Amino acid sequence: MLVSLTLAAAASALLAPASALPAQQQQQQQPFTIGPFQQQINPLKHLSAISPFFIPNQDPTPLPKGCHLTRVSLLIRHSSILGNDDEYEQTMGPFIEKIAAMDKDKIPEDGEWAFLREWKSPIVEENLENLSQRGKKDAKFLGKYIRKQYDELFPSKNEGDLKKNKKKTGASKPPYKVWTASSARDIETAKAYIIGSFPSHQSGDDGEGDGDVVQLVKVPNKARDWDRSLTPHKACDAFEKLSSLEPANQWLSVYAPRIRERLGGRMPKVVKELNDQDILAMQMLCGYETIAQGDSPFCRLFTDEEWLDVEYYFDVRFHHMMGYGSHLAPYLGMPWTKTAKHLLAGKDTDNDGGHPKAFKGLPGPKLPPNATHTQLLHPSFTHRESPAFVAVFLNLFNSTSHAHPASETPALDHRVPDRAWRTSHVVSFLGHIALERFHHKHNGDYVRAVVNGKHEIMSGCEDGLDGSCKWKTFHDWIDERAQRWSDWESVCDKKKD
Ligand SMILES: *[C@@H]1O[C@H](CO)[C@@H](O)[C@H](O)[C@H]1NC(C)=O
Ligand SMILES: *[C@@H]1O[C@H](CO)[C@@H](O)[C@H](O)[C@H]1NC(C)=O
Numbered sequence: 001m002l003v004s005l006t007l008a009a010a011a012s013a014l015l016a017p018a019s020a021l022p023a024q025q026q027q028q029q030q031p032f033t034i035g036p037f038q039q040q041i042n043p044l045k046h047l048s049a050i051s052p053f054f055i056p057n058q059d060p061t062p063l064p065k066g067c068h069l070t071r072v073s074l075l076i077r078h079s080s081i082l083g084n085d086d087e088y089e090q091t092m093g094p095f096i097e098k099i100a101a102m103d104k105d106k107i108p109e110d111g112e113w114a115f116l117r118e119w120k121s122p123i124v125e126e127n128l129e130n131l132s133q134r135g136k137k138d139a140k141f142l143g144k145y146i147r148k149q150y151d152e153l154f155p156s157k158n159e160g161d162l163k164k165n166k167k168k169t170g171a172s173k174p175p176y177k178v179w180t181a182s183s184a185r186d187i188e189t190a191k192a193y194i195i196g197s198f199p200s201h202q203s204g205d206d207g208e209g210d211g212d213v214v215q216l217v218k219v220p221n222k223a224r225d226w227d228r229s230l231t232p233h234k235a236c237d238a239f240e241k242l243s244s245l246e247p248a249n250q251w252l253s254v255y256a257p258r259i260r261e262r263l264g265g266r267m268p269k270v271v272k273e274l275n276d277q278d279i280l281a282m283q284m285l286c287g288y289e290t291i292a293q294g295d296s297p298f299c300r301l302f303t304d305e306e307w308l309d310v311e312y313y314f315d316v317r318f319h320h321m322m323g324y325g326s327h328l329a330p331y332l333g334m335p336w337t338k339t340a341k342h343l344l345a346g347k348d349t350d351n352d353g354g355h356p357k358a359f360k361g362l363p364g365p366k367l368p369p370n371a372t373h374t375q376l377l378h379p380s381f382t383h384r385e386s387p388a389f390v391a392v393f394l395n396l397f398n399s400t401s402h403a404h405p406a407s408e409t410p411a412l413d414h415r416v417p418d419r420a421w422r423t424s425h426v427v428s429f430l431g432h433i434a435l436e437r438f439h440h441k442h443n444g445d446y447v448r449a450v451v452n453g454k455h456e457i458m459s460g461c462e463d464g465l466d467g468s469c470k471w472k473t474f475h476d477w478i479d480e481r482a483q484r485w486s487d488w489e490s491v492c493d494k495k496k497d
């Protein structure tokens with residue numbers, strides 16, 4: 001065990017980055033060759049919502065020729081946490097306890113599984129849902145990356161700099177706002193992002209903003225008119241996560257027994273006591289242990305096929321929970337998108353009532369995000385569900401030109417390799433969707449959707465340059481869809497029977 005840890009550390013040191021890629025990105029070029037077999041893929045890029053931040057594509061899709069950005073709205077999932085409550089309770093916790101209670105003589109004395117004799121997971125109940133150190137670093141990286149990508153849409157770095165300006169220039173405008181849902185992991189992520197994307201005189205010491213040029217705004221998860229735009233599922237009583245476990249576990253019952261059978265040859269006495277959930281637990285722990293301590297033995301103990309199988313498990317689950325398989329998804333994706341459209345239109349004047357001089361803690365949201373027109377880039381931080389809902393509302397990954405469009409119900413008896421619904425590319429930690437409005441000096445205005453740097457077609461709104469959408473078409477298309485999925489109360493209020 002000690003040896004493989006050292007090797008892994010040495011391997012990542014050798015790969016020391018020339019460019020500033022997130023920790024995750026730096027590891028990916030190196031196939032894991034240390035286990036009992038060669039892995040070609042990096043499992044950390046196939047763990048869906050447990051994948052630490054990575055950029056599926058090296059470079060963001062460039063704008064069509066002759067165009068420049070005018071406004072962008074960004075929806076970003078929080079960064080990596082030290083375990084999810086539900087996953088711990090349902091899956092990882094029972095496995096951890098099982099191994100702890102196991103007669104250690106059942107565990108092989110050597111070979112790749114021997115580590116289980118001494119194994120103590122860093123994933124513990126007390127820290128569940130807390131942002132990790134790595135998550136903070138990654139969010140700061142994202143801040144720099146977004147600044148680089150959208151620099152012209154940020155307030156000038158000179159604003160509010162007392163050394164460069166005799167007079168405070170920031171004081172005449174309302175502050176630039178970053179919005180965040182009110183859970184600690186969202187707030188901490190947003191702060192790290194602000195530190196990464198603004199100079200220190202604007203970010204404030206801990207990332208809450210200096211209050212003059214930059215301000216972090218906390219949107220309470222339960223505030224009725226606000227929560228709908230950042231955490232809509234928390235305002236929708238009919239939304240639930242349990243029923244999606246059923247199809248996912250059905251698929252688990254197809255692939256996990258194959259793994260148990262393979263492992264039976266290596267540690268028969270242990271495997272006798274493992275069930276399907278335990279297999280899933282080990283694959284989840286690869287992600288969370290890496291987030292917590294930089295490495296996990298579990299990442300080297302499954303084959304490529306087995307990683308692709310667990311990735312499919314999450315795709316099945318999230319298809320039903322928050323993707324095209326959920327009839328609630330477009331309703332819940334509507335509020336943020338409508339707000340984004342309004343902000344991208346940017347024609348109303350802001351009437352923010354000035355800016356707060358000084359504040360203690362984060363200010364509450366006096367005005368909804370749709371009232372701000374003084375800024376060109378609108379970032380908001382939220383949970384895994386929102387980018388998925390928005391993907392559905394925008395009809396992404398759902399073109400009939402795909403072999404398996406995202407709205408197709410996933411098979412449960414085999415993996416569908418060429419499916420368009422790949423949640424590892426949508427809802428990894430810091431997964432984000434941007435709606436970009438851009439201008440061509442002869443042809444006018446367009447909008448496109450960009451998911452983690454990659455332009456994705458909004459099927460039905462694709463009459464613009466390079467598969468983007470004309471502004472006017474987008475405007476009407478969003479209104480039409482918002483109308484179609486507007487009856488929130490009738491779908492969200494729990495039926496009383
Ligand atoms: C984890 O979160 C809990 C609840 O918010 C908090 O009390 C605790 O201090 C956090 N632990 C760490 C290590 O940040
Ligand atoms: C902005 O949001 C508020 C609260 O949700 C809503 O009442 C108002 O109609 C919205 N305005 C626009 C222009 O969308």
Ligand SMILES: *[C@@H]1O[C@H](CO)[C@@H](O)[C@H](O)[C@H]1NC(C)=O
Pocket residue numbers: 330392393395398400405407
């Ligand atoms: C997904 O595509 C199918 C087939 O074109 C279409 O019927 C369906 O309405 C689309 N889903 C959404 C949410 O737009």
